[in-house]
Amino acid sequence: xxxxxxxxxxxxxxxxxxxxxxxxxxxAIAAAxxxxxxxxxxxxxxxxxxxxxxxxxxxxxxFTGMVLGLQGYHLLKNYGSVAALGAGVGLSLVRELGPVLTxxxxxxxxxxxxxxxIGIMRNSEQIDALECMAIDPVRFLIAPKFIAxxxxxxxxxxIFGVIGIxxxxxxxxxIFDVSWGGxxxxxxxxxxxxxxxxxxxxxxxxxxxxxxxxxxxxxxLHMERDGGFGAEGVSRATTGAVVLSSxxxxxxxxxxxxxxI
Amino acid sequence: xxxxxxxxxxxxxxxxxxxxVEKSFGEQLVLDGIDLTVMKGExxxxxxxSGQGKSVILKHMLGLMSPxxxxxxxxGKDITKIGRRxxxxxxxxxxxxxxxxxLLDSMSVFDNVALxxxxxxxxxxxxxxxxVMDRLEMVDLEGxxxxxxxxxxxxxxxxxxxxxxxxxxxxxxxxxxxxxGLDVHKSNEIYRLFRKTxxxxxxTAVIVSHDAPKIFKLADKVALLAEKKxxxxxxxxxxxxxxxxxxxxxxxxxxxxxxxSAREEVMA
Numbered sequence: 001x002x003x004x005x006x007x008x009x010x011x012x013x014x015x016x017x018x019x020x021x022x023x024x025x026x027x028a029i030a031a032a033x034x035x036x037x038x039x040x041x042x043x044x045x046x047x048x049x050x051x052x053x054x055x056x057x058x059x060x061x062x063f064t065g066m067v068l069g070l071q072g073y074h075l076l077k078n079y080g081s082v083a084a085l086g087a088g089v090g091l092s093l094v095r096e097l098g099p100v101l102t103x104x105x106x107x108x109x110x111x112x113x114x115x116x117x118i119g120i121m122r123n124s125e126q127i128d129a130l131e132c133m134a135i136d137p138v139r140f141l142i143a144p145k146f147i148a149x150x151x152x153x154x155x156x157x158x159i160f161g162v163i164g165i166x167x168x169x170x171x172x173x174x175i176f177d178v179s180w181g182g183x184x185x186x187x188x189x190x191x192x193x194x195x196x197x198x199x200x201x202x203x204x205x206x207x208x209x210x211x212x213x214x215x216x217x218x219x220x221l222h223m224e225r226d227g228g229f230g231a232e233g234v235s236r237a238t239t240g241a242v243v244l245s246s247x248x249x250x251x252x253x254x255x256x257x258x259x260x261i
Numbered sequence: 262x263x264x265x266x267x268x269x270x271x272x273x274x275x276x277x278x279x280x281x282v283e284k285s286f287g288e289q290l291v292l293d294g295i296d297l298t299v300m301k302g303e304x305x306x307x308x309x310x311s312g313q314g315k316s317v318i319l320k321h322m323l324g325l326m327s328p329x330x331x332x333x334x335x336x337g338k339d340i341t342k343i344g345r346r347x348x349x350x351x352x353x354x355x356x357x358x359x360x361x362x363x364l365l366d367s368m369s370v371f372d373n374v375a376l377x378x379x380x381x382x383x384x385x386x387x388x389x390x391x392x393v394m395d396r397l398e399m400v401d402l403e404g405x406x407x408x409x410x411x412x413x414x415x416x417x418x419x420x421x422x423x424x425x426x427x428x429x430x431x432x433x434x435x436x437x438x439x440x441x442g443l444d445v446h447k448s449n450e451i452y453r454l455f456r457k458t459x460x461x462x463x464x465t466a467v468i469v470s471h472d473a474p475k476i477f478k479l480a481d482k483v484a485l486l487a488e489k490k491x492x493x494x495x496x497x498x499x500x501x502x503x504x505x506x507x508x509x510x511x512x513x514x515x516x517x518x519x520x521x522s523a524r525e526e527v528m529a
Contacts, residue, residue, distance in 0.1 A: 125361065128359070132355055134349045
């Protein structure tokens, strides 16, 4: 009997959490979509999520492109078609690696910080204080993060793709013997609007997942089952948010591929 | 007729009313049928040992928690039944000083105090600055507007929190353990500022505190929360002389033998 009780309690807890998170998502979307907008806070978040992630995105994008160039070159050389390197690098980056790796980097750099920031505000009663001042904390704290993530992550994904293609160019054209015309022509011929559209959809869906899960885990820190209070509670919630959002992105990546291919 | 048989008749407006409020956390019952009334303009102090659920009562008043049973009427609304928008309207008439002041740590003291004004009114920046400076002056923090909460001492943070709670002339102000973590001088300072601001702004106050008997000096009514219930709701002088065994035990524990002689004087 005891095991049934535990299963039932688990089920009810996760259903309640799913319900809270769903309502939170729609409240945040509604607050982000309707005025008044907190312009200065949105700019601050754009700086934090977007501008300050630039270096890590440039760095990972460049080396991802270079690795793709290196691996792709040696693979294609066996078939005598090294000119197709541009297509391989471009398609990999635009459809898959750009969105996924950029988002994983953003989660590690900004998502965890969002969760910790909101969680600490919850712990120190700052969110309760906002509510008691008749200020909607979702509109005040969460909506600017939703807007800034939805703007900055797709742009970071574009930058990742461009710098990755440049990385593939450095390895394929500058180090090995691929012609630059062949590299870019195969890229131009292979990467079409459908690929860009898939990349765009992924960037939008992944952005929402990142900001929703990371802010939501912080916002409902006090409702965590194993006690969300104290530094350990914040640390546990942050780790949970990073793991959950990373896994969600990989699962969602598969689902979008399955739907759009 | 009220708790402990004391008479409490008044034609004044009821600001807060609890009727049979019950609250459990998991299987642990914390509040078991709480009845409580706060009248307009009075200062109610809720005392009790730590962990009895005083802050839980306060959170019910603020609409931060919902009871499992009973009614919570605040400013004429049953806040357990109203929607988010209506609750926001009720909260516009509140001011709250949290236990740790709950200042937004990414904002300066000035911006913290200005926050409710900026968010809820159409005041110009000039008007906001004037109002904020007036409130900072009221709590003796006129030189600390540019500082961040992390740069303030515990007492200064409480005073900044008080300035923020009072900035839009609330009708009711809630204080959650206003002197916890402060030394005697800083506690006295908070009590002095409480009297000063209450006299000037004329708000109704609900104070949750374990700082008995000092806190009694501020109170019009004292409620003792013990054994999951409000044991009595009495004016402080009657509270101290009450024969309810739980109250007697609380009074003796908090006031000690020094106070006994004073009590006898009062009785005489």
